[in-house]
Amino acid sequence: MAGYLRHCSSCRQVADLTDVVSLLHRRMLRFAPSWSAKVFGRVEARRLAFWEKRVARLVDLVLLVSPVDAAELARMTPRARIAVLPNGVDLDYFRPLPDPGKPVLIFWGHLRYPPNADGIVWFCREIFPKVREVLPDAELLVAGKAPPPEVVALGNLPGVKVVGYVPDLRPYLAQASLVVVPLRFGTGIRNKVLEALAAGRAIVSTPLGCEGLEVRPGVHLEVADDPQSFADAVINLLRSPTRRAYLAANGRKLVEQLYNWGTIGRKLRALIEN
Known part of the structure; x- marks a missing residue:
């Protein structure tokens, strides 16, 4: 969706990236099942990081759900303006349930x-x-x-x-x-x-x-x-x-x-x- 930013140069821009997905791919490397998966993972992490940094530099504000991801993006792109906006939960849908007391x-x-x-x-x-x-x-x-x-x-x-x-x-x-x-x-x-x-x-x-x-x-x-x-x-x-x-x-x-x-x-x- 960040590709549409080029059509929005005259207004304020907020990018909700949710997660730093390049970090996910770097973390997955430790559990890659083969050398080919490790190579693919490293390439994918670099590609994602390139676009994450580019988007963060383009917009006025980046939103992420976790302070850990926010810190990682700030390290990658020090001049980006970043805020943490967590996910939420529907408290009416998920109400406290009685404990069944079973293992x-x-x-x-x-x-x-x-x-x-x-x-x-x-x-x-x-x-x-x-x-x-x-x-x-x-x-x-x-x-x-x-x-x-x-x-x-x-x-x-x-x-x-x-x-x-x-x-x-x-x-x-x-x-x-x-x-x-x-x-x-x-x-x-x-x-x-x-x-x-x-x-x-x-x-x-x-x-x-x-x-x-x-x-x-x-x-x-x-x-x-x-x-x-x-x-x-x-x-x-x-x-x-x-x-x-x-x-x-x-x-x-x-x-x-x-x-x-x-x-x-x-x-x-x-x-x-x-």
């Missing part, structure tokens, strides 16, 4: 998106077996559009159910006591975290999974970075309804304060007016 986990997202596919495969192969060693009845629901073959195959693992695309996530959220966000690369902020907080669900996330959000580990969610500590956090929360309730209440309060669309809309209006 059921849920993960969702567009499953062909590489960070989601990589994250849930990593969780199912490296983390979930450790959970089931302690809690044999634990189950995992995987919801989302267009699961690739490696994600579909996860449904053959004990306790894992790949439900694929669902028209309404809420009935599946209602079945789960805990949300997992095992992402290892990505950019921006994860809407699934905002939706889970709004629905009153406790979360275990990697540091990157909750990057860019005003969340505090141990207050709004639990954060773990390696398979054993992630599994331990999941097990501890599944065993502690009181702890889940504490995180859920704090998380809902956070999204009501910072991530409701009214607050975000007023911030956008102020940015445009200024």
Whole structure:
């Protein structure tokens, strides 16, 4: 869409880039499955960075959803004017749900998106077996559009159910006591975290999974970075309804304060007016 900027030279211009996508491709390099994928990733990251810097220099204001992405673009283009405008969540649609009190986990997202596919495969192969060693009845629901073959195959693992695309996530959220966000690369902020907080669900996330959000580990969610500590956090929360309730209440309060669309809309209006 930035190609249309050449027709708008007489007016103020705001580019909502959302994420710094070149950063996403650089982060993906560590997990590239082959040397050819690494080469492609490096080329794509450079191409994207060229256009991101060009657009940032052309416009009067760049909007990004995450302070991490904003800092990266500021490093790439020091003279650009950049503001952070986070994503929000529909607080009426995602209302707090009763905790079912069952050892059921849920993960969702567009499953062909590489960070989601990589994250849930990593969780199912490296983390979930450790959970089931302690809690044999634990189950995992995987919801989302267009699961690739490696994600579909996860449904053959004990306790894992790949439900694929669902028209309404809420009935599946209602079945789960805990949300997992095992992402290892990505950019921006994860809407699934905002939706889970709004629905009153406790979360275990990697540091990157909750990057860019005003969340505090141990207050709004639990954060773990390696398979054993992630599994331990999941097990501890599944065993502690009181702890889940504490995180859920704090998380809902956070999204009501910072991530409701009214607050975000007023911030956008102020940015445009200024």
